[in-house]
Amino acid sequence: MSKHLVHKGTRIITTDRLTLRAFKQSDAGDMFKNWANDSEVTRFLTWPPHEHVDVTKEILSIWCGQYEYDNVYNWAIELNDEKEVIGGISVVATSENDFSCEIGYCISRKHWGMGIVTEAFKAVINFLFSEVGMNRIVARHDTNNPASGRVMQKSGLNFEGISYAVKSRGEDFYDLANYAIIKEEYLKNINHNLSDPQVKENAHRLGYIKNLRKYVGHIPLIMAGACVLVFNETGELLLQRRTDSGDWGTLGGAMELCESFEDNAKRELFEEAGITANRYELLTVLSGPDMYYLYPNGDEIYNVMAVFIAHDIVGEPFVNDDESFELAYFPIDQPIKGLNPFNAHILRKIGLIKW
Numbered sequence: 172m173s174k175h176l177v178h179k180g181t182r183i184i185t186t187d188r189l190t191l192r193a194f195k196q197s198d199a200g201d202m203f204k205n206w207a208n209d210s211e212v213t214r215f216l217t218w219p220p221h222e223h224v225d226v227t228k229e230i231l232s233i234w235c236g237q238y239e240y241d242n243v244y245n246w247a248i249e250l251n252d253e254k255e256v257i258g259g260i261s262v263v264a265t266s267e268n269d270f271s272c273e274i275g276y277c278i279s280r281k282h283w284g285m286g287i288v289t290e291a292f293k294a295v296i297n298f299l300f301s302e303v304g305m306n307r308i309v310a311r312h313d314t315n316n317p318a319s320g321r322v323m324q325k326s327g328l329n330f331e332g333i334s335y336a337v338k339s340r341g342e343d344f345y346d347l348a349n350y351a352i353i354k355e356e357y358l359k360n361i362n363h364n365l366s367d368p369q370v371k372e373n374a375h376r377l378g379y380i381k382n383l384r385k386y387v388g389h390i391p392l393i394m395a396g397a398c399v400l401v402f403n404e405t406g407e408l409l410l411q412r413r414t415d416s417g418d419w420g421t422l423g424g425a426m427e428l429c430e431s432f433e434d435n436a437k438r439e440l441f442e443e444a445g446i447t448a449n450r451y452e453l454l455t456v457l458s459g460p461d462m463y464y465l466y467p468n469g470d471e472i473y474n475v476m477a478v479f480i481a482h483d484i485v486g487e488p489f490v491n492d493d494e495s496f497e498l499a500y501f502p503i504d505q506p507i508k509g510l511n512p513f514n515a516h517i518l519r520k521i522g523l524i525k526w
């Protein structure tokens with residue numbers, strides 16, 4: 172972990188339906204019309220509805236001035252199709268020493284219940300963990316506003332308890348429900364998606380090939396699997412020094428029951444290097460007689476191998492299981508000493524290495 176947060180400012184973040192971007196002075200009309208003037212939207216917020224667009228303009232001019240600081244994260248939520256600002260999501264408090272921050276959000280009433288804030292929040296969480304180096308992200312809501320709690324749950328945050336009569340609105344005190352997510356758990360969850368009961372159910376089925384071997388011995392099997400290529404900024408390829416053969420090889424392994432090739436790639440990447448990726452690009456699927464492999468113990472397989480490039484890596488690679496001694500990036504324009512010959516064959520076959 173870096174010794175301090177690496178602030179990046181209000182960078183543009185895109186998702187399937189949304190663009191999160193810095194607010195502009197010209198957003199005043201949309202912001203006023205869509206949410207700032209709506210007392211239903213501000214009902215559980217800390218500020219009153221704007222009575223006139225001039226109030227919105229004034230706020231926007233303050234916000235726009237704050238963007239000169241790279242520790243300010245205040246995104247306008249824009250629908251990709253409509254190019255209209257429909258809400259906002261921001262870091263409302265940061266604790267630099269604790270690597271933690273709190274998030275706040277709101278959107279226009281006509282867009283409620285469409286999963287928009289959840290989509291935005293998930294993207295912001297990913298950005299803050301992977302780019303800024305946050306370790307803990309919190310959010311709090313008035314207990315009378317359960318819809319906001321649902322957004323927190325659906326975004327992967329855990330309920331941590333209620334703070335009673337902790338805030339006041341006029342003469343009334345109200346309670347806040349506290350939610351948080353920590354980076355380690357986030358990385359595990361996005362990889363294994365353990366909130367999905369189907370995936371939990373599958374966990375006990377791991378070891379498919381190993382189990383099969385109990386019945387069929389060493390005979391040749393067709394084995395589906397994924398190979399995951401990870402490159403650093405200078406185009407070097409991540410390899411692991413394997414404990415079974417002692418030589419350097421690519422990341423990847425056999426598919427388990429119920430997995431898709433992409434699930435397979437995600438799991439292997441996390442198990443072998445402790446990292447995840449935001450996007451998996453399927454490069455090719457390899458099969459045929461040259462994909463035969465004889466293991467040191469005599470097991471024979473014909474690989475059917477999906478080769479992926481993992482993009483937008485989250486986390487720093489580290490040895491996360493007992494399958495490798497170490498991990499390292501290698502330049503691929505020159506021979507790699509100790510590269511496993513079968514892995515070299517695969518890299519050659521997909522045109523990645525010429526030697």
Ligand SMILES: CC(C)(COP(=O)(O)OP(=O)(O)OC[C@H]1O[C@@H](n2cnc3c(N)ncnc32)[C@H](O)[C@@H]1OP(=O)(O)O)[C@@H](O)C(=O)NCCC(=O)NCCS
Pocket residue numbers: 211212213215216276277278279282283284285286287288289290311312313316317318319321322
């Ligand atoms: C709260 C708010 C941010 C939710 O945004 P959204 O884009 O509508 O959220 P999503 O569609 O992703 O999810 C809303 C969830 O709350 C649920 N929900 C809505 N009203 C609810 C209620 N009264 N009780 C319980 N759940 C409710 C929805 O069904 C949905 O859950 P589901 O997907 O499981 O069905 C939005 O309503 C808003 O801007 N409100 C005003 C401002 C605000 O309260 N901000 C948060 C301050 S902490």
